[in-house]
Amino acid sequence: MDPYTFVFLRFSVASVIMVAIMIAVKKLTIPSKQRGLILFLGVINGIAYVLQYVGMNYTTAAKSALFVSLDVVWVALLSVWLLKEKLGKQKLLGVAAALVGIVFLTTNLNLALLGGGQLIGDLLLVATGFIWAVFMIYNKSVVSDGKSSLSPLTWIVLGTLVPMLPFAFSAGVQATTIPLQAWLTVIYTAVACWIIPFYLFMEGLKNVTPSTSTILQLSQVVVAAIISSAVLGEAFTVISLAGAGFIVLATVLVSYKNKNI
Numbered sequence: 001m002d003p004y005t006f007v008f009l010r011f012s013v014a015s016v017i018m019v020a021i022m023i024a025v026k027k028l029t030i031p032s033k034q035r036g037l038i039l040f041l042g043v044i045n046g047i048a049y050v051l052q053y054v055g056m057n058y059t060t061a062a063k064s065a066l067f068v069s070l071d072v073v074w075v076a077l078l079s080v081w082l083l084k085e086k087l088g089k090q091k092l093l094g095v096a097a098a099l100v101g102i103v104f105l106t107t108n109l110n111l112a113l114l115g116g117g118q119l120i121g122d123l124l125l126v127a128t129g130f131i132w133a134v135f136m137i138y139n140k141s142v143v144s145d146g147k148s149s150l151s152p153l154t155w156i157v158l159g160t161l162v163p164m165l166p167f168a169f170s171a172g173v174q175a176t177t178i179p180l181q182a183w184l185t186v187i188y189t190a191v192a193c194w195i196i197p198f199y200l201f202m203e204g205l206k207n208v209t210p211s212t213s214t215i216l217q218l219s220q221v222v223v224a225a226i227i228s229s230a231v232l233g234e235a236f237t238v239i240s241l242a243g244a245g246f247i248v249l250a251t252v253l254v255s256y257k258n259k260n261i
Contacts, residue, residue, distance in 0.1 A: 003053050003056075004050075004053060004164075004167040005167055006186065007049055007050075007053060007164065007167075008161070008164045008167040008168060009178075009186045010186050010189050010190050010194070011046070011049075011157060011160050011161050011164060011190070011194075012161065013186055013187055013190040014157045014190040014191070014194050014195050015154075015157050015158050015161060017190065017191065017195065018150075018153065018154040018157055018158075018195065019154060019158070021150070021154075022150065022151065022154050025150075027148075027150070027151055028151075028154070029151065030151065030152075030155045034141070034142055034152065037138060037141060037142060038142060038152050038155045038156055038159070039155065039159045040138075040159075041135055041138055041139060041142065041156050041159065042155060042156040042157065042158060042159015042160045042161075042162065043159050043160070043162050043163060044131050044134060044135055045132075045135050045156065045159070045160045046159065046160040046161060046162055046163035046164050047131060047163045048128045048131040048132050048135065049160070049163075049164070050163050050164065051124045051125070051127055051128045051131070052064075052068060052124075052125065052128045054124055055120075055121045055122075055123075055124030055125040055127075055128060056121070056125070057121065058118040058120050058121025058122075058124070059118060059121030059122050059125060062106050062107050062110075063121075063122060063125065064121075064125055065102075065105075065106040066102060066103065066106040066107065067122060067125035067126045067128070067129055068125055068128050068129045068132070069102045069106065069129065069218070069221065070099075070102075070126065070129040070130075071129040071130070071132045071133040071136070071214060072095060072098050072099060072102065072214050072215060072218065073095065073099060074129055074130050074133030074134075075133040075136055075137060075210050075211050075214040076091075076092075076095045076211045076214075078133055078134065078137050079137060079209065079210055079211045082137055083137060083140065083209070083210070085209055085210075085211065087211065090253050090254070091211060091212070091253065091254050093253050094215055094249075094250040094251075094253035094254040095211070095215065095250070097246045097247070097249045097250035097253060098215050098218055098246070098247060098250035100243075100246045101218065101221075101243045101244065101245070101246030101247035101249075101250060102218070102221065102243070102247075103243070104239050104240065104242055104243025104246060105221055105222070105225055105240055105243035105244065105247070108235075108237055108239050108240060109239050133214075136210045136213065136214060137210045139201075139202060139205055139210070140205055140209070140210050142202070143202050143203075143205050143206045144206075149199055149202035149203055150199070152202070153195070153198060153199055153202060156198075157194070157195075157198075201213065201217070204216075211254070212254045212255070215250050215251060215254045216251055216254070216255070218247045218250065218251070219247070219251065221247065222244045222247050222248070225240055225243075225244065226244075
Protein backbone atom coordinates (compact mmCIF):
# COMPACT_ATOMS: atom_id res chain seq x y z
CA MET A 1 0.00 0.00 0.00
CA ASP A 2 1.44 3.36 -1.00
CA PRO A 3 1.49 6.16 1.62
CA TYR A 4 -1.12 8.27 -0.20
CA THR A 5 -3.62 5.41 -0.22
CA PHE A 6 -2.82 4.73 3.43
CA VAL A 7 -3.46 8.29 4.60
CA PHE A 8 -6.70 8.50 2.56
CA LEU A 9 -7.98 5.24 4.04
CA ARG A 10 -6.91 6.32 7.51
CA PHE A 11 -9.01 9.47 7.40
CA SER A 12 -11.85 7.70 5.59
CA VAL A 13 -12.07 5.21 8.45
CA ALA A 14 -11.81 8.04 11.01
CA SER A 15 -14.64 9.87 9.21
CA VAL A 16 -16.90 6.82 9.16
CA ILE A 17 -16.32 6.19 12.86
CA MET A 18 -16.99 9.80 13.87
CA VAL A 19 -20.08 10.15 11.68
CA ALA A 20 -21.45 6.89 13.10
CA ILE A 21 -20.87 8.14 16.66
CA MET A 22 -22.53 11.49 15.98
CA ILE A 23 -25.52 9.84 14.28
CA ALA A 24 -25.86 7.48 17.24
CA VAL A 25 -26.01 10.40 19.69
CA LYS A 26 -28.12 12.46 17.25
CA LYS A 27 -25.67 15.35 17.12
CA LEU A 28 -24.46 15.27 13.50
CA THR A 29 -24.74 19.01 13.06
CA ILE A 30 -22.06 21.57 12.33
CA PRO A 31 -22.02 24.67 14.55
CA SER A 32 -23.53 27.34 12.29
CA LYS A 33 -21.39 30.20 13.63
CA GLN A 34 -18.17 28.27 13.05
CA ARG A 35 -19.05 26.34 9.88
CA GLY A 36 -16.56 28.16 7.66
CA LEU A 37 -13.72 28.01 10.19
CA ILE A 38 -14.22 24.31 10.94
CA LEU A 39 -14.26 23.30 7.27
CA PHE A 40 -11.23 25.54 6.65
CA LEU A 41 -9.34 23.76 9.42
CA GLY A 42 -10.22 20.39 7.96
CA VAL A 43 -9.06 21.34 4.47
CA ILE A 44 -5.73 22.83 5.58
CA ASN A 45 -5.11 19.79 7.79
CA GLY A 46 -5.56 17.60 4.72
CA ILE A 47 -3.28 19.85 2.67
CA ALA A 48 -0.59 19.60 5.37
CA TYR A 49 -0.75 15.80 5.32
CA VAL A 50 -0.46 15.72 1.53
CA LEU A 51 2.49 18.15 1.55
CA GLN A 52 4.20 16.10 4.25
CA TYR A 53 3.94 12.83 2.33
CA VAL A 54 5.05 14.43 -0.94
CA GLY A 55 7.89 16.35 0.72
CA MET A 56 9.24 13.26 2.47
CA ASN A 57 9.97 11.77 -0.95
CA TYR A 58 12.44 14.56 -1.68
CA THR A 59 14.38 14.97 1.54
CA THR A 60 15.93 13.03 4.39
CA ALA A 61 14.14 11.54 7.41
CA ALA A 62 16.06 13.78 9.82
CA LYS A 63 15.13 16.95 7.93
CA SER A 64 11.51 15.79 7.68
CA ALA A 65 11.25 15.38 11.45
CA LEU A 66 13.03 18.67 12.11
CA PHE A 67 11.09 20.86 9.67
CA VAL A 68 7.66 19.53 10.64
CA SER A 69 8.50 19.96 14.34
CA LEU A 70 9.25 23.63 13.72
CA ASP A 71 5.53 24.21 14.23
CA VAL A 72 6.57 24.93 17.83
CA VAL A 73 8.30 28.09 16.65
CA TRP A 74 5.59 29.01 14.14
CA VAL A 75 2.84 28.68 16.77
CA ALA A 76 4.74 30.90 19.20
CA LEU A 77 5.26 33.60 16.55
CA LEU A 78 1.75 33.43 15.12
CA SER A 79 0.16 33.43 18.58
CA VAL A 80 1.63 36.85 19.23
CA TRP A 81 0.35 38.16 15.91
CA LEU A 82 -3.03 36.45 15.59
CA LEU A 83 -4.08 35.90 19.20
CA LYS A 84 -2.21 38.83 20.76
CA GLU A 85 -0.71 36.36 23.23
CA LYS A 86 1.99 37.67 25.55
CA LEU A 87 4.58 34.95 25.69
CA GLY A 88 6.67 36.23 28.59
CA LYS A 89 10.29 35.34 29.30
CA GLN A 90 9.46 31.96 30.81
CA LYS A 91 7.51 30.77 27.79
CA LEU A 92 10.11 32.14 25.37
CA LEU A 93 12.73 30.11 27.23
CA GLY A 94 10.40 27.14 26.90
CA VAL A 95 10.19 27.60 23.12
CA ALA A 96 13.98 27.92 22.89
CA ALA A 97 14.50 24.79 25.01
CA ALA A 98 11.99 22.90 22.88
CA LEU A 99 13.79 23.92 19.68
CA VAL A 100 17.14 22.76 21.06
CA GLY A 101 15.58 19.48 22.15
CA ILE A 102 14.08 18.92 18.70
CA VAL A 103 17.43 19.52 17.00
CA PHE A 104 19.19 17.15 19.38
CA LEU A 105 16.63 14.36 18.98
CA THR A 106 16.15 14.60 15.20
CA THR A 107 19.81 15.01 14.20
CA ASN A 108 21.79 13.61 17.14
CA LEU A 109 23.98 16.65 16.32
CA ASN A 110 25.14 14.89 13.17
CA LEU A 111 24.71 17.91 10.91
CA ALA A 112 25.64 15.80 7.88
CA LEU A 113 22.09 14.44 8.08
CA LEU A 114 20.84 17.88 7.08
CA GLY A 115 22.88 17.94 3.91
CA GLY A 116 20.85 15.56 1.76
CA GLY A 117 17.56 15.91 -0.04
CA GLN A 118 16.21 18.47 -2.46
CA LEU A 119 15.12 22.05 -1.83
CA ILE A 120 11.55 21.35 -2.96
CA GLY A 121 11.20 18.67 -0.29
CA ASP A 122 12.56 21.01 2.40
CA LEU A 123 10.17 23.79 1.39
CA LEU A 124 7.16 21.46 1.36
CA LEU A 125 7.96 20.25 4.88
CA VAL A 126 8.56 23.75 6.23
CA ALA A 127 5.18 24.68 4.71
CA THR A 128 3.67 21.63 6.42
CA GLY A 129 4.88 22.80 9.83
CA PHE A 130 3.60 26.33 9.16
CA ILE A 131 0.16 25.11 8.06
CA TRP A 132 -0.17 22.91 11.12
CA ALA A 133 0.75 25.90 13.27
CA VAL A 134 -2.16 27.85 11.74
CA PHE A 135 -4.34 24.78 12.25
CA MET A 136 -3.47 24.59 15.95
CA ILE A 137 -3.93 28.30 16.57
CA TYR A 138 -7.39 28.55 15.02
CA ASN A 139 -8.57 25.42 16.83
CA LYS A 140 -8.47 27.65 19.91
CA SER A 141 -11.39 29.64 18.48
CA VAL A 142 -13.34 26.45 17.78
CA VAL A 143 -13.17 25.24 21.39
CA SER A 144 -13.49 28.65 23.03
CA ASP A 145 -17.23 28.22 23.65
CA GLY A 146 -16.51 25.35 26.04
CA LYS A 147 -18.88 22.91 24.31
CA SER A 148 -18.09 19.30 23.38
CA SER A 149 -15.32 18.90 20.83
CA LEU A 150 -16.90 15.86 19.16
CA SER A 151 -18.99 17.79 16.64
CA PRO A 152 -16.20 20.06 15.30
CA LEU A 153 -13.80 17.10 15.36
CA THR A 154 -16.17 15.15 13.09
CA TRP A 155 -16.44 17.94 10.54
CA ILE A 156 -12.71 18.65 10.65
CA VAL A 157 -11.89 15.04 9.81
CA LEU A 158 -14.43 15.14 6.96
CA GLY A 159 -12.83 18.35 5.67
CA THR A 160 -9.42 16.70 5.90
CA LEU A 161 -10.52 14.20 3.25
CA VAL A 162 -11.17 16.90 0.63
CA PRO A 163 -7.52 17.51 -0.43
CA MET A 164 -7.02 13.74 -0.42
CA LEU A 165 -9.78 12.98 -2.92
CA PRO A 166 -7.28 12.58 -5.80
CA PHE A 167 -6.11 9.42 -4.02
CA ALA A 168 -9.65 7.99 -3.73
CA PHE A 169 -9.50 6.01 -6.98
CA SER A 170 -6.21 4.38 -6.06
CA ALA A 171 -7.57 3.58 -2.60
CA GLY A 172 -10.71 2.06 -4.12
CA VAL A 173 -8.71 -0.12 -6.46
CA GLN A 174 -6.42 -1.37 -3.69
CA ALA A 175 -9.11 -1.76 -1.01
CA THR A 176 -10.11 -5.25 -2.09
CA THR A 177 -6.54 -6.51 -2.13
CA ILE A 178 -5.33 -4.99 1.12
CA PRO A 179 -4.60 -7.75 3.68
CA LEU A 180 -6.37 -7.86 7.05
CA GLN A 181 -3.22 -6.85 8.96
CA ALA A 182 -2.96 -3.67 6.87
CA TRP A 183 -6.63 -2.85 7.49
CA LEU A 184 -6.08 -3.32 11.22
CA THR A 185 -3.15 -0.89 11.00
CA VAL A 186 -5.34 1.64 9.17
CA ILE A 187 -8.08 1.32 11.81
CA TYR A 188 -5.58 1.52 14.68
CA THR A 189 -3.94 4.69 13.33
CA ALA A 190 -7.35 6.24 12.62
CA VAL A 191 -8.51 5.72 16.19
CA ALA A 192 -5.40 5.64 18.39
CA CYS A 193 -3.25 8.05 16.38
CA TRP A 194 -5.85 10.61 15.33
CA ILE A 195 -9.36 10.51 16.78
CA ILE A 196 -8.39 10.02 20.43
CA PRO A 197 -5.28 12.29 20.46
CA PHE A 198 -7.02 15.06 18.53
CA TYR A 199 -10.05 14.94 20.82
CA LEU A 200 -7.76 15.22 23.83
CA PHE A 201 -5.88 18.06 22.11
CA MET A 202 -9.11 20.00 21.55
CA GLU A 203 -10.31 19.42 25.10
CA GLY A 204 -6.94 20.48 26.51
CA LEU A 205 -6.87 23.56 24.32
CA LYS A 206 -9.87 24.88 26.24
CA ASN A 207 -7.56 25.53 29.20
CA VAL A 208 -4.15 26.34 27.69
CA THR A 209 -2.79 28.53 24.93
CA PRO A 210 -1.80 27.04 21.55
CA SER A 211 1.90 27.74 22.19
CA THR A 212 1.79 25.89 25.50
CA SER A 213 -0.16 23.03 23.93
CA THR A 214 2.35 22.64 21.09
CA ILE A 215 5.29 22.39 23.47
CA LEU A 216 3.49 19.89 25.71
CA GLN A 217 2.80 17.72 22.66
CA LEU A 218 6.55 17.36 22.09
CA SER A 219 6.44 14.66 24.74
CA GLN A 220 5.44 12.38 21.84
CA VAL A 221 8.87 12.97 20.26
CA VAL A 222 10.55 11.80 23.46
CA VAL A 223 8.26 8.78 23.79
CA ALA A 224 8.84 7.87 20.13
CA ALA A 225 12.61 8.02 20.62
CA ILE A 226 12.43 5.81 23.71
CA ILE A 227 10.14 3.26 22.03
CA SER A 228 12.32 3.21 18.91
CA SER A 229 15.29 2.41 21.10
CA ALA A 230 13.51 -0.26 23.14
CA VAL A 231 11.57 -1.96 20.35
CA LEU A 232 13.53 -1.29 17.16
CA GLY A 233 16.99 -1.19 18.69
CA GLU A 234 17.72 2.34 17.45
CA ALA A 235 20.50 4.16 19.28
CA PHE A 236 19.46 6.38 22.18
CA THR A 237 22.62 8.36 22.72
CA VAL A 238 23.74 10.86 25.32
CA ILE A 239 22.74 13.58 22.86
CA SER A 240 19.29 12.00 22.53
CA LEU A 241 19.02 11.99 26.31
CA ALA A 242 20.04 15.65 26.42
CA GLY A 243 17.42 16.43 23.76
CA ALA A 244 14.76 14.68 25.83
CA GLY A 245 15.94 16.67 28.84
CA PHE A 246 15.53 19.97 26.96
CA ILE A 247 11.98 19.02 25.97
CA VAL A 248 11.14 18.10 29.56
CA LEU A 249 12.61 21.45 30.63
CA ALA A 250 10.45 23.20 28.01
CA THR A 251 7.38 21.43 29.36
CA VAL A 252 8.17 22.56 32.90
CA LEU A 253 8.84 26.14 31.82
CA VAL A 254 5.49 26.55 30.04
CA SER A 255 3.50 24.73 32.71
CA TYR A 256 4.87 25.70 36.12
CA LYS A 257 3.47 28.94 37.56
CA ASN A 258 2.92 30.38 34.09
CA LYS A 259 0.46 33.23 34.28
CA ASN A 260 0.06 33.32 30.50
CA ILE A 261 -1.45 29.83 30.27
